[in-house]
Every structure is written in C-alpha cells, then in structure tokens.
Amino acid sequence: MGPRTGRASILLCVVLAATLGGAATAGPLDFGRPFLAVDPYDEVAAMGRGMNVLGHDPVWTDPTQTRFQARHFRTIHNAGFSTVRIALHGLRHMDSDGKLDPAWLATLDSMVAAALQADLHVSLDLHYYDECDADVPGCAARIKAFWGQIAPRYQDASNGLMFELLNEPHGKLDAKTWNAMLPDVLTIVRATNPTRNVVVSPAGWGSIDQLKNLELPAGDRHIIVTVHYYWPMTFTHQGARWVSSTANLSGIRWGSTEERAKVATDFDSVKSWSEAQHRPIFLGEFGAYDRGGADIESRIRYDYTVARQAEAHGFAWAYWQFDSDFIAYDMTTDAWVTPVLYALVPPADTHSARNDLTVGTRRPALK
Ligand code: GLC
Numbered sequence: 001m002g003p004r005t006g007r008a009s010i011l012l013c014v015v016l017a018a019t020l021g022g023a024a025t026a027g028p029l030d031f032g033r034p035f036l037a038v039d040p041y042d043e044v045a046a047m048g049r050g051m052n053v054l055g056h057d058p059v060w061t062d063p064t065q066t067r068f069q070a071r072h073f074r075t076i077h078n079a080g081f082s083t084v085r086i087a088l089h090g091l092r093h094m095d096s097d098g099k100l101d102p103a104w105l106a107t108l109d110s111m112v113a114a115a116l117q118a119d120l121h122v123s124l125d126l127h128y129y130d131e132c133d134a135d136v137p138g139c140a141a142r143i144k145a146f147w148g149q150i151a152p153r154y155q156d157a158s159n160g161l162m163f164e165l166l167n168e169p170h171g172k173l174d175a176k177t178w179n180a181m182l183p184d185v186l187t188i189v190r191a192t193n194p195t196r197n198v199v200v201s202p203a204g205w206g207s208i209d210q211l212k213n214l215e216l217p218a219g220d221r222h223i224i225v226t227v228h229y230y231w232p233m234t235f236t237h238q239g240a241r242w243v244s245s246t247a248n249l250s251g252i253r254w255g256s257t258e259e260r261a262k263v264a265t266d267f268d269s270v271k272s273w274s275e276a277q278h279r280p281i282f283l284g285e286f287g288a289y290d291r292g293g294a295d296i297e298s299r300i301r302y303d304y305t306v307a308r309q310a311e312a313h314g315f316a317w318a319y320w321q322f323d324s325d326f327i328a329y330d331m332t333t334d335a336w337v338t339p340v341l342y343a344l345v346p347p348a349d350t351h352s353a354r355n356d357l358t359v360g361t362r363r364p365a366l367k
Helices: 003-020 040-047 071-078 102-117 136-153 175-190 208-213 257-277 296-312 338-344 351-356
Strands: 049-053 083-088 121-126 161-164 198-200 223-229 281-286 316-319
Touching: 040 121, 040 223, 040 281, 040 316, 049 071, 071 102, 083 102, 083 316, 102 121, 102 136, 121 136, 121 281, 136 161, 136 175, 175 198, 175 208, 208 223, 208 257, 223 257, 257 281, 257 296, 281 296, 296 316, 296 338
Parallel strands: 049 083, 049 316, 083 121, 121 161, 161 198, 198 223, 223 281, 281 316
Antiparallel strands: none
C-alpha cells in the first residue's frame, strides 16, 4: 500500500468514525465554522432559548448504554431551541494525575460535533458535587487540569462553543475562595482561547443574590455571567430527595399574581447588576421537579413565567433538563413532554415547533 492509498484509507476511517460518532481524537471531527470572536452580548442574543442535556446520561461511563442520541440535538433545534448546555462530571473521569479518560473525551468530541452540526450553541459546563469538600487545593488543581485539556482541544471550534468554568460553586468554594481561584482557571483557558466567550457563575450555587459577591477580571470582556433560578425552592424542589429542606414537601402550588411578580422583580435586580457591570446574562438552569408532587399546571406556569421573564430582561436561558429529571423529553416514548415544551417554546413562536409536535395534544391553560 503506497503512501497515497494509506492516507486515503486513514481519511476513510476518520470519516467513518466521525459518522458513527465514535472518533477518538478531536482533530478530524467537524467542530463548526472557523472561530470568530463575537461580542458576548451578541452571543447571548443568538443563544436565546436552550436546554440542558446529558447531565445524568449513562453514556459517560458506558457509551453502549446511551439514552441521548446525536439525533436528539436536531430534535432540540427543530423544536425551537438554539442552545444546549452539556453538564460534564469531568473531575470524575480523570486519573490521579488529572489526565482525562480518552474514551470519555471521545464521547465528548462526538457530542460537541453533533451539537454544533445541529446549529446549536454549546456551553460545556463543568459540574461537581462534593469533589471539593475534602481538599480545596487538590480540587482546584483538578479543575485547572480539566480546562488545561479541554480548552486546547477545542480551540479551533466555532464561537458557538463556550466554556462554563464551574457549575454552581458551593460548599468550601465560597465567594472568597472562588473569586481567588477564578483568574487562574481563566488564564489557563485564555492561553489557547483568548477571545472565546467563557461562562462564569457566582458562588452560592449560582444564586442571583450572590452576583454582588462575584469578582471578575475587569480587562476580560469575553465573559457571560450565568445564574440559576429555582426560587421558591419549596415549590421547585418539593419531594427532591437531594435537598433535605424540601425533600418531604408535596402538593405546593405556584402561580399567584404575587409569585409571578416576584420573578419579574428578581430578574430586575439581575438586570441592574448586569447593566452596572456590563456583563450579559445566561440563565443556565431553572425548572420544577417532575416527580416530587408538584402539579403539572403549576410547573408549566412556572416554566412559562421564568422563560418569558428571562426573555423580557434580555437573558439567554436553558431549561433543566431534557432527560432524567424535570424532564422536557420522555426517552421511553422518544417524544417531547408537550406541556413542558409548549411552556418553554410557545407553539405560535416557531413553525418547526408546530410541525414537530403531536397533533391534538391539549395545551394546558397558562393563567
Ligand atoms: C444542579 C445539580 C443537579 C440538579 C439540579 C436541580 O444543577 O447539579 O444535579 O438536578 O441542580 O436541583
């Protein structure tokens, strides 16, 4: 086999691997148009409506068990969404030296490529739970090691790909610790991605009342600030076993005039901070738990209210989440949970949304 044939065979293998979604390296996959620096306000405007995906999917530990398929990115796009936020438990897929598992990276490559090819913006979000409780310096080193591998890997990807440095800093990563760690993490990203938009959350679980404690490097103008909104927790997390204060609650309704007005005033305060700091906002998570005893009418009224208020305040948003819990999509029937979808993307808004949905599904009243 001469060198030409060899190259052709390698190319064929690469194309085949990419087609099957199983390529092992970043290079050959298509990560969208060449990178072009974009103002973060323009990026947020283009991100619009989004969906959290893959947070609890078995694909990360065993790709043969995947629930989420690459085609679901197209399903999400066709239903009227422009963004996906991919929740990554990257700190759990490293060896003791901080090296990311090549198989896990290959899965990530195929998901990123498929999402970008479906014309979606993609926020790669580093999620963690208790990994930083025992050893903060050790955890900081692993967070840096994570971005030290992910940032160069995707440095040529389209600007539609964004890096979200850390989901909901909490526990020992309080505002002081997080503010001190953040510039170092950002410096690692900036070494290979000087003008890519990076998404940053305040400490205190990304709660909106923590924005005032977030300190950002003043000279870096490619930052999008993200917050999460689950207030009131007694409603959104009733019956959720992972939140002890609300785990035993059920039957709490939501949607009074006062409750809806509170979302607007809460977002007014976010908007004031955003304007004062000149940082655009991505509401990266909101929603109400689906299996905890909340009624569906209250849940969709909540989803509708939060999504519309975010839009009225100029924030991009992403619903938590597509599959697993709070579900917008039912993997067992491979179909949208239409009341949730309709609350997020009102059917009149997009032609494709109308075409994609089951005809005859009653849209619950939104009062
Ligand atoms: C956070 C958690 C996630 C949880 C969600 C809603 O993103 O990391 O596990 O399901 O909030 O509580």
